[in-house]
Amino acid sequence: MKxxxxxxVIPLLAIALWAxxxxxxxxxxxxxxxxxxxxxxxxxxxxxxxxxxxxxRIGAWFGYSPLRSDLRRQKKANKALNKEQAKLNETxxxxxxxxxxxxxxxxxxxxxxxxxxxxxxxxxxxxxxxKISVKKGN
Numbered sequence: 773m774k775x776x777x778x779x780x781v782i783p784l785l786a787i788a789l790w791a792x793x794x795x796x797x798x799x800x801x802x803x804x805x806x807x808x809x810x811x812x813x814x815x816x817x818x819x820x821x822x823x824x825x826x827x828x829r830i831g832a833w834f835g836y837s838p839l840r841s842d843l844r845r846q847k848k849a850n851k852a853l854n855k856e857q858a859k860l861n862e863t864x865x866x867x868x869x870x871x872x873x874x875x876x877x878x879x880x881x882x883x884x885x886x887x888x889x890x891x892x893x894x895x896x897x898x899x900x901x902x903k904i905s906v907k908k909g910n
Contacts, residue, residue: 792817 801810
């Protein structure tokens with residue numbers, strides 16, 4: 773887009789400079805109502821060229837003011853979202869640690885249950901053996 777801008781502006785600027793350069797310096801100049809002598813044509817053209825540039829820049833600045841305000845609003849919203857995302861990341865990492873801790877706890881409980889079951893089976897088996905040996909002995 774900037775290339776297109778320069779593609780349009782540079783030839784227009786070249787034409788304006790050519791018009792200033794080829795202005796008739798020998799002529800009477802441009803008459804002024806409040807000044808007795810006429811103004812130099814080249815000086816007037818340079819002043820109006822600068823005036824047009826300044827007015828154009830001011831117009832562009834005011835034209836982009838809604839865009840700048842939207843950009844400021846979006847930056848504020850992005851900052852708030854970044855803070856919220858950081859909080860959520862902390863929450864998620866805490867939840868992941870909790871899940872890992874719960875999984876380890878579940879594994880330990882499962883091991884304890886299997887060990888308790890083994891103990892219960894061994895106790896039942898030893899009781900069963902005693903009962904059988906008592907019955908055989910009688």
